[in-house]
Amino acid sequence: MRGSKPYYRTGPWAKTRFTGLPNQDDSYENSLSLYQDVNGSGYLSFFRRNYKLTRITLTSEGSIKMFRHNGMDWENFFEMPANSCEFYGVCGPFGLCVMSVPPKCVCFKGFVPKYLEEWKRGNWTGGCVRRTELLCQVNSTGKDVNVFQSVANIKPPDFYDFASSMNAEECYQSCLHNCSCLAFSYINGIGCLVWNQDLMDSVQFSHGGELLSIRLARSELDGNKRKETIIASTVSLTLFVILGFAAFGFWRCRVEHNAHISKDAWRNDLKPQDVPGLDFFEMNTILTATNNFSLSNKLGQGGFGSVYKGKLQDGKEIAVKRLSSSSGQGKEEFMNEIVLISKLQHRNLVRVLGFCVEGEEKLLIYEFMVNKSLDTFLFDSRKRLEIDWPKRFDIIQGIARGLLYLHRDSRLRVIHRDLKVSNILLDEKMIPKISDFGLARMFQGTECQENTRRVVGTLGYMSPEYAWTGMFSEKSDIYSFGVLLLEIISGEKISRFSYGEDGKTLLAYVWESWCETGGVDLLDKDVAESCQPLEVGRCVQVGLLCVQHQPVDRPNTLELMSMLTTTSDLSSPKQPTFVVHTRDDESQFRDLITVNEITQSVVLGR
Numbered sequence: 001m002r003g004s005k006p007y008y009r010t011g012p013w014a015k016t017r018f019t020g021l022p023n024q025d026d027s028y029e030n031s032l033s034l035y036q037d038v039n040g041s042g043y044l045s046f047f048r049r050n051y052k053l054t055r056i057t058l059t060s061e062g063s064i065k066m067f068r069h070n071g072m073d074w075e076n077f078f079e080m081p082a083n084s085c086e087f088y089g090v091c092g093p094f095g096l097c098v099m100s101v102p103p104k105c106v107c108f109k110g111f112v113p114k115y116l117e118e119w120k121r122g123n124w125t126g127g128c129v130r131r132t133e134l135l136c137q138v139n140s141t142g143k144d145v146n147v148f149q150s151v152a153n154i155k156p157p158d159f160y161d162f163a164s165s166m167n168a169e170e171c172y173q174s175c176l177h178n179c180s181c182l183a184f185s186y187i188n189g190i191g192c193l194v195w196n197q198d199l200m201d202s203v204q205f206s207h208g209g210e211l212l213s214i215r216l217a218r219s220e221l222d223g224n225k226r227k228e229t230i231i232a233s234t235v236s237l238t239l240f241v242i243l244g245f246a247a248f249g250f251w252r253c254r255v256e257h258n259a260h261i262s263k264d265a266w267r268n269d270l271k272p273q274d275v276p277g278l279d280f281f282e283m284n285t286i287l288t289a290t291n292n293f294s295l296s297n298k299l300g301q302g303g304f305g306s307v308y309k310g311k312l313q314d315g316k317e318i319a320v321k322r323l324s325s326s327s328g329q330g331k332e333e334f335m336n337e338i339v340l341i342s343k344l345q346h347r348n349l350v351r352v353l354g355f356c357v358e359g360e361e362k363l364l365i366y367e368f369m370v371n372k373s374l375d376t377f378l379f380d381s382r383k384r385l386e387i388d389w390p391k392r393f394d395i396i397q398g399i400a401r402g403l404l405y406l407h408r409d410s411r412l413r414v415i416h417r418d419l420k421v422s423n424i425l426l427d428e429k430m431i432p433k434i435s436d437f438g439l440a441r442m443f444q445g446t447e448c449q450e451n452t453r454r455v456v457g458t459l460g461y462m463s464p465e466y467a468w469t470g471m472f473s474e475k476s477d478i479y480s481f482g483v484l485l486l487e488i489i490s491g492e493k494i495s496r497f498s499y500g501e502d503g504k505t506l507l508a509y510v511w512e513s514w515c516e517t518g519g520v521d522l523l524d525k526d527v528a529e530s531c532q533p534l535e536v537g538r539c540v541q542v543g544l545l546c547v548q549h550q551p552v553d554r555p556n557t558l559e560l561m562s563m564l565t566t567t568s569d570l571s572s573p574k575q576p577t578f579v580v581h582t583r584d585d586e587s588q589f590r591d592l593i594t595v596n597e598i599t600q601s602v603v604l605g606r
Contacts, residue, residue, distance in 0.1 A: 055068075055069070083099065085103045089201050091125075093198035094107060094108055094129070094130075094199050095108075095128050097202065097203045097204070098203075099205050105124035110132065110149065110217070112129065114126045132220055146218065149214050149221070150212070151212045153208060154212040156202070159195065160193040161195075168186040171191075172186075175213075182199065184212075199214070280355065294308075299319060300372065306321075320363055320364070334438070338352065343410075346405040348398045348433055350366055353366065373423070377426070378421060385527065389532070392527070399432050399484065403419070413442065418458060418461070418480075419477055420484060423435050461479075461480040462480070463480070464549055464577060476551075482545070487506070489519075491524030491527075520536055522540055541572075542555075544573035545563075545573045549577035
């Protein structure tokens with residue numbers, strides 16, 4: 001078939017032209033002969049020396065098949081390409097060939113088949129067209145704003161342009177503000193690829209490949225969200241009814257099962273000598289001290305249970321942390337907390353006096369903190385006046401000293417993993433003490449980071465690498481400290497803060513404040529008169545350095561302590577990742593970066 005050039009791929013990026021036949025041990029006796037069958041497919045035939053007839057067929061689709069005659073019939077012993085996705089442009093413009101069994105063509109999200117009837121018959125070469133046309137303007141708002149849908153495991157389409165000097169964020173911004181840019185992909189080691197014309201010859205693998213982000217009209221995602229909400233509501237209601245009956249049955253079984261378990265099962269497992277330095281309290285002693293856990297003695301509600309005030313017979317006041325059976329903190333976390341805290345002693349760490357275990361009850365007994373936790377002051381309209389700027393600065397430095405002890409100065413290198421305002425307790429002299437070590441992890445020797453498949457902590461305080469990939473290190477606590485520092489300065493809670501019509505997050509607001517005024521105007525207005533502007537501005541800059549997206553850009557604990565206690569020059573922070581978009585755009589931006597990684601972990605927000 002002269003002029004015919006069948007192409008096939010040998011890998012995700014390569015295109016190879018067929019240039020020869022499989023190796024044979026014996027040569028051919030006669031020259032090739034050209035025939036045409038009734039279907040219009042051409043084929044070449046030749047004889048071997050052993051007089052076995054072999055036929056090569058080039059189909060109208062461009063595939064090559066080889067047959068050998070066994071004396072009775074033709075046997076197919078060679079064919080290429082093996083997969084129809086290896087044909088160039090088999091799915092047409094904006095069509096995606098999925099390497100499944102058998103392979104199939106689908107349209108990218110937001111696109112529909114151009115010729116529906118042909119598409120249904122398996123003729124996909126016409127490709128796909130947009131369902132909703134783009135209204136692309138650089139300063140568009142509302143429903144006119146374009147968004148990007150990310151598709152994973154892709155062999156990038158043809159006809160791309162290189163912009164290799166850009167990083168991932170610059171690649172995204174470049175495409176976002178260029179209305180002719182239809183898609184982009186940032187590939188490590190290669191750089192930024194952008195497409196300004198139809199996406200042609202796209203293939204999706206089961207694994208591997210690259211992440212391709214395609215420009216869509218915002219309504220494409222909004223419509224999906226409404227549809228998903230309706231479906232999710234229906235499914236949730238059905239599951240609720242089913243789970244209600246299942247939960248009742250499970251509860252009945254559990255009650256019957258627990259009737260046969262000794263009340264002292266936990267106590268037999270956990271002996272006082274296992275945790276030297278801590279006292280073992282009897283349950284009756286705790287019940288008497290807390291008046292049977294009365295509501296009048298309740299100090300607050302934590303992530304893993306309630307905290308109660310108590311008074312022992314000798315008059316000593318205590319705080320009792322009562323772990324809820326449904327809290328998620330089991331024996332492992334409980335053991336972790338009491339064993340770890342028994343080995344940690346520092347002025348800025350809360351001191352545990354002992355523990356109590358009976359049946360399913362798990363109790364930790366702490367020294368009583370007269371002023372409770374930092375959040376009771378910081379987020380109360382009246383009590384926040386009691387902590388002026390000098391006190392807030394002392395609290396910031398105290399927390400940093402406690403963190404330095406955990407990371408560098410203790411016998412164990414400890415990563416807290418849940419540093420937040422409610423876990424900072426204040427004694428009668430307003431000295432801060434870090435508490436709640438149920439999620440803490442210890443490092444041995446020269447270890448500096450670890451990976452977990454169970455991501456636990458508090459949303460807003462978790463560092464990006466920990467929330468998305470489960471990787472945590474000293475720099476994860478530094479990120480949490482940065483958020484905590486900015487909350488102490490501003491008097492605003494990160495999970496509740498929203499500023500302006502765009503609903504800016506706290507980190508976005510802090511960044512703008514630092515860029516415009518050096519961060520001085522960020523200080524809580526109720527205590528602004530007590531501040532030293534240069535000190536406040538420096539703390540804001542330190543906070544921004546702590547919440548940098550890349551761990552390498554954040555200071556370590558020693559550097560952090562130096563920044564807070566000296567007047568040495570500070571480096572300029574980069575714009576934090578989480579302030580690139582407003583809250584309305586946050587979900588799609590999360591999809592754009594690395595949300596696919598978090599499917600390996602279980603996120604337990606508190």
